[in-house]
Amino acid sequence: MSVIDQALKANRLYAQKYDPKLGRHPQPRLAVVTCMDPRLSDLEGILGLKNADIDVIRTGGPTVTEDVLGELVVSTRVLGTKEIMLLNHTGCGFTTFTDGELNAKFTEVTGDSTPAPMRFFSYKDPEVNTREQIRKVRSHPWIAKDVPVRGFIFDVDTGRLQEVIVAEEKKLEKMAA
Ligand SMILES: [Zn+2]
Numbered sequence: 328m329s330v331i332d333q334a335l336k337a338n339r340l341y342a343q344k345y346d347p348k349l350g351r352h353p354q355p356r357l358a359v360v361t362c363m364d365p366r367l368s369d370l371e372g373i374l375g376l377k378n379a380d381i382d383v384i385r386t387g388g389p390t391v392t393e394d395v396l397g398e399l400v401v402s403t404r405v406l407g408t409k410e411i412m413l414l415n416h417t418g419c420g421f422t423t424f425t426d427g428e429l430n431a432k433f434t435e436v437t438g439d440s441t442p443a444p445m446r447f448f449s450y451k452d453p454e455v456n457t458r459e460q461i462r463k464v465r466s467h468p469w470i471a472k473d474v475p476v477r478g479f480i481f482d483v484d485t486g487r488l489q490e491v492i493v494a495e496e497k498k499l500e501k502m503a504a
Contacts, residue, residue, distance in 0.1 A: 349379070353379065353382075353406060354379070354406075354407060355379065355380055355381055355382035355402070355406055355407070355408050356376075356380045356381075356408060356409055356410070357374075357376065357380060357381050357382065357408055357409070357410050357411075357412060358381075358382045358384065358399055358402040358403060358408040358410070358411045358412070359374075359381055359382070359383050359384070359411075359412045359414055360384045360385075360386070360389050360391060360395055360399070360411070360412070360413050360414065360460070361383065361384075361385055361389050361413075361414035361415075361416075362385065362386070362387065362388055362389045362414075362415070362416055362419060362421075363385050363386065363387050363389075364416060364419065364420065366416065366418075366481075366483050367385075367414065367416055367481060370383060373481065373486070373488070374412075382402045382406055382408050384398045384399065384402070386448070387420075387421050387447065387448060388415075388419065388421045388448050388449075388450060388456065389413070389414070389415065389460075390421075390448035391413070391459075391460045391463050391464060392448070396463070396464065396467050396470075399411060399464060399467075399470060400467070400469045400470060403470060403471060403474050404469070404471070409474065409475075410474060410475045410476075410477070411464060411470070411474055411475065411476045411477070412477055412478075412479065413457055413460045413461060413464065413476070413477070413478040413479070414478075414479050414481060414488075415453040415456055415457045415460075415478065415479065415480045415481070415491075416453065416480060416481040416482070416483055417453060417480060417481070417482050417483050417484065418483045418484075419450075419453060421447070421448065421449050421450060422449070422450060422451055422452075422453070424447075424449055425449050426444065426445070426446060426447045426448070426449050427444075429445075429447050429449070430443040430444050430445055430447075431443075433445075453480050454480065454491055457478035457479070457480060457491040458478070458491060458493050460478060461476055461477070461478045461491070461493050462493065464476045477490065478490070478491040478493075479491065
């Protein structure tokens with residue numbers, strides 16, 4: 328049986344016990360931008376929040392694209408989330424290749440070069456990635472200045488979160504200069 332057929336079968340049982348109250352208008356409190364990696368899927372467990380409290384925006388990496396910025400504007404200004412969390416992780420697959428390598432690989436395996444160069448948003452360092460995301464989100468004119476924007480790295484070996492601080496880095500840069 329295909330995975331989707333298996334899921335459809337399970338859904339029939341799920342619907343029998345479904346609480347219709349869950350279909351009411353959502354009122355999430357936190358917007359989380361995180362990677363498509365399945366190890367980041369248990370956000371209830373990782374963050375100790377209810378699914379209903381979390382507005383989840385997922386991309387590879389994660390990457391804060393123009394689309395993600397639009398979703399954050401909607402999340403904070405329409406759905407009413409109060410804070411933004413940028414959730415990166417160790418061991419991300421997107422650090423294991425470059426966009427150039429992937430474009431070359433897919434051109435070769437498919438024999439079709441028309442979609443290249445495709446943006447895959449590969450990166451090398453989750454800390455650098457997180458800092459760039461924080462700056463990008465904080466500087467967006469449509470994201471209110473009083474919405475906290477904080478970045479973290481989830482350690483896939485320990486399950487712990489480590490915060491990435493941008494302000495301190497600026498201070499350190501000043502001291503070094
Ligand atoms: Zn990842």
